Amino acid sequence: MYKILTKRQLAPSVKFIEVAAKDIAAKVQPGQFVILRLNEAGERIPLTVADFNRNKGTISIIFQEIGKTTKELGLLKPGENISNVVGPLGQPTHIAKVGTVVCVGGGVGTASMYPITRAFKEAGNKVITIIGGRSQDYIIWEKEIGAISDTLIVTTDDGSYGEKGLVTKPLEEMIRKKEKIDQVIAIGPVIMMKAVSNLTKTCAIKTMVSLNPIMLDGTGMCGVCRVEVNNETKFACFHGPDFDGHLVNFDLLMHRLKTYPAEEKISLEKCENCRCGHN
Amino acid sequence: MRIAAVAIINPKQTPMSKQEPQIRSKNFNEVGLGYTKEEAIAEAKRCLKCKKPLCVAGCPVNVDIPTFIAAIMGGDFNKALQVIKTKNSLPGVCGRVCPQEDQCEKKCILGIKNEPVSIGRLERAAADFGQADTPVQQTQGTKEKIAVVGAGPAGLTIAGDLARIGYQVTIFEALHKPGGVLVYGIPEFRLPKAIVEQEVESIKKLGVDLRVDQLIGRTFTIDDLKKDGYKVIFIASGAGFPKFMEIPGENLNGVYSANEFLTRVNLMKAYLFPGYDTPIKKAEKVAVIGGGNVAMDSARTALRLGAKKVFNVYRRSRKEMPARLEEIENAIEEGIQMEFLVNPIRILDDGNGWVKGLECLRMELGACDESGRCRPVPIKGSEFILDVEQVIIAIGTSANPLISTTTPDLKVNKWGYIEANEASGQTSKEGVFAGGDIVTGSATVISAMGAARKSAEAIAEYLEKSKSEEQ
Numbered sequence: 001m002y003k004i005l006t007k008r009q010l011a012p013s014v015k016f017i018e019v020a021a022k023d024i025a026a027k028v029q030p031g032q033f034v035i036l037r038l039n040e041a042g043e044r045i046p047l048t049v050a051d052f053n054r055n056k057g058t059i060s061i062i063f064q065e066i067g068k069t070t071k072e073l074g075l076l077k078p079g080e081n082i083s084n085v086v087g088p089l090g091q092p093t094h095i096a097k098v099g100t101v102v103c104v105g106g107g108v109g110t111a112s113m114y115p116i117t118r119a120f121k122e123a124g125n126k127v128i129t130i131i132g133g134r135s136q137d138y139i140i141w142e143k144e145i146g147a148i149s150d151t152l153i154v155t156t157d158d159g160s161y162g163e164k165g166l167v168t169k170p171l172e173e174m175i176r177k178k179e180k181i182d183q184v185i186a187i188g189p190v191i192m193m194k195a196v197s198n199l200t201k202t203c204a205i206k207t208m209v210s211l212n213p214i215m216l217d218g219t220g221m222c223g224v225c226r227v228e229v230n231n232e233t234k235f236a237c238f239h240g241p242d243f244d245g246h247l248v249n250f251d252l253l254m255h256r257l258k259t260y261p262a263e264e265k266i267s268l269e270k271c272e273n274c275r276c277g278h279n
Numbered sequence: 280m281r282i283a284a285v286a287i288i289n290p291k292q293t294p295m296s297k298q299e300p301q302i303r304s305k306n307f308n309e310v311g312l313g314y315t316k317e318e319a320i321a322e323a324k325r326c327l328k329c330k331k332p333l334c335v336a337g338c339p340v341n342v343d344i345p346t347f348i349a350a351i352m353g354g355d356f357n358k359a360l361q362v363i364k365t366k367n368s369l370p371g372v373c374g375r376v377c378p379q380e381d382q383c384e385k386k387c388i389l390g391i392k393n394e395p396v397s398i399g400r401l402e403r404a405a406a407d408f409g410q411a412d413t414p415v416q417q418t419q420g421t422k423e424k425i426a427v428v429g430a431g432p433a434g435l436t437i438a439g440d441l442a443r444i445g446y447q448v449t450i451f452e453a454l455h456k457p458g459g460v461l462v463y464g465i466p467e468f469r470l471p472k473a474i475v476e477q478e479v480e481s482i483k484k485l486g487v488d489l490r491v492d493q494l495i496g497r498t499f500t501i502d503d504l505k506k507d508g509y510k511v512i513f514i515a516s517g518a519g520f521p522k523f524m525e526i527p528g529e530n531l532n533g534v535y536s537a538n539e540f541l542t543r544v545n546l547m548k549a550y551l552f553p554g555y556d557t558p559i560k561k562a563e564k565v566a567v568i569g570g571g572n573v574a575m576d577s578a579r580t581a582l583r584l585g586a587k588k589v590f591n592v593y594r595r596s597r598k599e600m601p602a603r604l605e606e607i608e609n610a611i612e613e614g615i616q617m618e619f620l621v622n623p624i625r626i627l628d629d630g631n632g633w634v635k636g637l638e639c640l641r642m643e644l645g646a647c648d649e650s651g652r653c654r655p656v657p658i659k660g661s662e663f664i665l666d667v668e669q670v671i672i673a674i675g676t677s678a679n680p681l682i683s684t685t686t687p688d689l690k691v692n693k694w695g696y697i698e699a700n701e702a703s704g705q706t707s708k709e710g711v712f713a714g715g716d717i718v719t720g721s722a723t724v725i726s727a728m729g730a731a732r733k734s735a736e737a738i739a740e741y742l743e744k745s746k747s748e749e750q
């Protein structure tokens with residue numbers, strides 16, 4: 001049993017929880033994730049460790065409520081428990097002093113980006129962060145990520161806050177102006193990671209992305225999380241989730257994420273609490 | 280006189296009733312219903328209670344077969360179970376899933392002329408009807424802390440054995456449920472999960488601390504456990520890394536590894552979706568690739584999920600199939616269509632990224648090795664397409680490299696399996712032992728348990744020795 005200690009709403013259907021998980025907190029590195037299962041009938045779902053406090057023995061998770069499990073997770077209150085949390089899973093992000101790093105976070109991916117950004121900063125890099133969302137309401141973790149970045153650029157699709165446009169826009173400008181960029185990290189929707197990778201490929205800027213395929217065990221046992229990187233099949237939970245964005249087959253990933261649309265709908269419809277509960 | 284005694288023995292095994300094929304292929308309940316007490320006693324009477332029982336040598340843990348069978352003959356199922364439990368801590372499991380025809384029953388003297396004694400079914404009857412706690416040895420003071428990695432048959436066995444003689448044992452299991460392949464791989468209709476749970480409970484009762492959600496190599500490394508004061512670590516992490524065929528189309532939607540397919544259904548109970556949250560695709564026409572127990576389990580599971588047609592594609596002939604005989608027969612009775620001497624070469628795309636068919640080549644048997652196993656060779660121009668929308672790949676698994684890559688001084692062989700002394704399980708790393716599938720590659724439940732049992736003795740010896748050296 002893993003107790004939820006605090007909980008906050010960050011944006012419409014984006015929530016933050018802090019969970020007591022001493023052993024995971026002691027070990028986790030930026031870029032790693034956990035798999036949790038809410039109850040006996042629950043599904044195992046992967047979520048990134050968005051922050052951790054080794055002294056307190058806690059990990060933080062920021063999640064978007066999109067289906068049954070994430071909505072049910074959103075309904076749990078501080079003091080309530082999650083049945084199972086296993087981790088930290090996946091390889092940690094490779095952090096090094098490379099010079100100037102641009103961290104691009106889209107939507108809830110901004111949260112996954114936070115510990116990575118901080119680690120790059122602590123490693124002595126100049127960190128430029130670009131975060132984006134649909135509109136002002138969807139911009140999360142701005143203050144926190146701003147505090148650890150040398151420069152922070154915010155974009156919104158509708159222009160209600162920051163620059164109008166997608167996160168690729170300021171990046172494109174930087175590239176056009178020939179600003180020095182040594183590495184890019186992109187985390188967010190697959191389509192956004194693909195766009196960033198296509199952009200940086202033209203000028204050969206090393207780009208790491210964090211892939212989010214469907215997972216089951218998260219230990220390398222089932223192979224559902226397979227992705228194609230450089231035409232080779234890799235298990236994202238084991239070899240990843242970080243991969244070289246220039247080598248990833250994003251279309252395959254997007255397609256594999258659409259394995260269970262009908263079943264996901266049934267699950268959601270069955271979940272009565274998911275419909276009315278707001279807290 | 281002697282001749283007369285032999286003459287009255289029924290040449291045939293007492294049959295065990297099963298669910299009818301048409302009925303069982305639509306449910307997940309156990310197929311074999313087990314003997315009644317009377318049937319068990321009748322079968323027990325067939326055993327000659329040999330003075331030098333050959334059957335015992337065929338059992339990897341040397342269960343005292345004639346003694347337990349004699350107890351059943353006298354109607355004493357508790358005693359029968361007690362006898363088995365001194366050697367085998369999971370009789371309810373082994374009686375159901377041991378490949379007896381290759382082990383104990385293969386050696387049974389009756390088998391020379393007639394059918395051997397049905398030792399497996401009798402073992403199951405002892406577990407079904409008997410009650411017996413495994414004896415715990417009283418020890419003075421507390422003994423050392425021991426960590427076991429993985430709660431499959433090997434891990435559970437060694438934990439039970441060492442706890443029984445007074446060690447403080449903690450099992451670290453990566454998944455949320457203990458049992459290893461017994462819970463995530465072998466289906467409910469062959470091994471009810473309630474039985475595994477009972478056997479796990481009886482091991483917990485011995486004082487074993489079972490911690491789930493602990494992935495060794497990530498949550499803790501082997502060296503972390505050493506630092507935490509575990510004097511011995513036994514690695515029983517199995518061989519669960521799925522292999523793929525490396526043919527075109529393997530990443531299409533609708534292609535499952537057997538591990539994924541079976542884990543969704545067994546561990547996550549996707550057959551009860553949406554009562555349970557984990558989904559599984561139910562297909563009408565399915566091809567399962569492989570010839571072992573895993574392939575049989577996958578094919579029969581697909582059928583139970585509602586498939587109308589299930590092909591089992593195997594590149595050799597029936598004779599070479601490594602699956603248990605009983606399960607091949609069950610599968611055929613249920614209507615699985617066997618495609619022998621067929622090798623898949625490509626999975627076809629329906630144009631939208633989903634499976635539309637499996638392209639195969641017919642094979643013929645070529646040169647044979649000393650053991651009589653013959654190499655399949657493709658027949659030129661024999662390509663054909665199986666019309667399926669789901670493909671399950673059950674061609675085997677390999678060692679998960681997580682523990683070896685995070686434990687630099689642990690030696691592995693060229694396939695990634697941990698190198699361990701056959702008699703003791705001792706690895707290249709001081710205080711670290713290993714056994715089961717992670718040492719041998721995929722084998723059987725009872726051989727994993729046998730390795731664990733041997734290692735338990737070696738570990739106790741090792742700890743006694745290091746204690747006396749300290750003094």
Ligand SMILES: Cc1cc2nc3c(=O)[nH]c(=O)nc-3n(C[C@H](O)[C@H](O)[C@H](O)COP(=O)(O)OP(=O)(O)OC[C@H]3O[C@@H](n4cnc5c(N)ncnc54)[C@H](O)[C@@H]3O)c2cc1C
Pocket residue numbers: 033043044045046047048049062063064065066067068069070071108111112211212213214215216241257258264265
């Ligand atoms: C390594 C990794 C890290 C992730 N980190 C985060 C995070 O920090 N915050 C966050 O909001 N989301 C994260 N995700 C995505 C998150 O796991 C899914 O949103 C979640 O599983 C959806 O479950 P559901 O039941 O609520 O929705 P469902 O209705 O089951 O699914 C909605 C969509 O989520 C995806 N999905 C479904 N099941 C899974 C699964 N088992 N594993 C992965 N994706 C699935 C599919 O694309 C699906 O269409 C991460 C995914 C991965 C692989």
Ligand SMILES: Cc1cc2nc3c(=O)[nH]c(=O)nc-3n(C[C@H](O)[C@H](O)[C@H](O)COP(=O)(O)OP(=O)(O)OC[C@H]3O[C@@H](n4cnc5c(N)ncnc54)[C@H](O)[C@@H]3O)c2cc1C
Pocket residue numbers: 376377378428429430431432433434451452453454457458459460461464465466493494495496515516517518519541572573576603679681682714715716717721722723724725727
């Ligand atoms: C579908 C299927 C059907 C089978 N049918 C039969 C049969 O009929 N008869 C038979 O005798 N054999 C059968 N087998 C083979 C048999 O199940 C195995 O040989 C046996 O389970 C091996 O036992 P084990 O303890 O070595 O490993 P496993 O049973 O694989 O258990 C290993 C355990 O370790 C855990 N683990 C792995 N890595 C870590 C880690 N890093 N940290 C913590 N925990 C970890 C796993 O989650 C798992 O619970 C079958 C196998 C399969 C897959």
Ligand code: SF4
Pocket residue numbers: 337338339340341342344367373374377379382383384398399402725
């Ligand atoms: S454990 Fe298996 S091999 Fe040994 S006697 Fe029992 S059924 Fe036979």
Ligand code: SF4
Pocket residue numbers: 325326327328329332333334335344345386387388389396398
């Ligand atoms: S060899 Fe056969 S007949 Fe003899 S004791 Fe064993 S089971 Fe009985």
Ligand code: FES
Pocket residue numbers: 214215216217218219220221222223224225226235236237238
């Ligand atoms: S989630 Fe099963 S192997 Fe990656």
